[in-house]
Amino acid sequence: MGDGPTLYTCAGSRGLRATWAAEEAGVDIDLNILPFPPRYLAPEYLEINPLGTVPMLVDGDTRMTESCAIAHYLATKDGMTDLAIAPGQSDYAEYLDYTYHADATITFPQTVYMRFAIFEKDKGWAEAGEAYANWFYKRLVKVEDRLESRDYLCADRFTVADISVGYALILAKKVGLDEGVPEILKEYRERLTGREAYKRAVEREKAGLAALKA
Structure with missing residues (x-):
C-alpha cells in the first residue's frame, strides 16, 4: 500500500465515480479491486468496512463510503480544482444539488431495479423491479431539462456533478435501462x-x- 488514498471497490460499481475522479484530478490512489459481492466473496473486507459495501476510501484516518462524496473529496483534497465548485462561485448550489441528486434520486431506483429484476428475478419480484425502472426514467427529467442548453451540468465545465450523474447513465446502458433514457442524455x-x-x-x-x- 502506498502513501496515497486506498480505494476499495468492485469493477464497474459506483466506485467508478471515485476511480474516475482520481484520474481527472491526478490523484494517485491505491486501487483495490474486490470480487462482487465482497461481503460474501471477500469476508475479510468486513473488518475494514463493516457495511460490506463498495466503494470505501481510506486516507489516513479518513474513512468514506459514499461514491459521490469520495469523488468530491478526491477532487479537492489537495486544494480546489476545476472539477469542483467552491462557495461563492457561480453554480455552487447547483453543483451540490446535482452531485447529491445523482445517488439519492437517480441511482437509487436503478439499484432496486437491479435487485428485483436481475439478481432476484427468480423469486417473482421482476414486476416490482420494472416499476422502479419506470421510476428511474421519470426521475431523469431534471437532468434532461438542465442539459437542453448546456454541455455540462454546472459552470460551463466538467465537474464532479457530471461524474456523479454520468455514472448513473453509464449504469443504465449496462443493466438494460437505456430504453427510457432521452437522446439528449445519451449524447451527454x-x-x-x-x-x-x-x-x-x-x-x-x-x-x-x-x-x-488470475
Missing part, C-alpha cells in the same frame, strides 16, 4: 465516456479485475 453520456480520464479509469478497474481472477 457519449461526451463523458469519451474523456481520456474516464477511459483510463475503466481500464484500470478492468486490469484490477483481471489480476483478481
Whole structure:
C-alpha cells in the first residue's frame, strides 16, 4: 500500500465515480479491486468496512463510503480544482444539488431495479423491479431539462456533478435501462465516456479485475 488514498471497490460499481475522479484530478490512489459481492466473496473486507459495501476510501484516518462524496473529496483534497465548485462561485448550489441528486434520486431506483429484476428475478419480484425502472426514467427529467442548453451540468465545465450523474447513465446502458433514457442524455453520456480520464479509469478497474481472477 502506498502513501496515497486506498480505494476499495468492485469493477464497474459506483466506485467508478471515485476511480474516475482520481484520474481527472491526478490523484494517485491505491486501487483495490474486490470480487462482487465482497461481503460474501471477500469476508475479510468486513473488518475494514463493516457495511460490506463498495466503494470505501481510506486516507489516513479518513474513512468514506459514499461514491459521490469520495469523488468530491478526491477532487479537492489537495486544494480546489476545476472539477469542483467552491462557495461563492457561480453554480455552487447547483453543483451540490446535482452531485447529491445523482445517488439519492437517480441511482437509487436503478439499484432496486437491479435487485428485483436481475439478481432476484427468480423469486417473482421482476414486476416490482420494472416499476422502479419506470421510476428511474421519470426521475431523469431534471437532468434532461438542465442539459437542453448546456454541455455540462454546472459552470460551463466538467465537474464532479457530471461524474456523479454520468455514472448513473453509464449504469443504465449496462443493466438494460437505456430504453427510457432521452437522446439528449445519451449524447451527454457519449461526451463523458469519451474523456481520456474516464477511459483510463475503466481500464484500470478492468486490469484490477483481471489480476483478481488470475
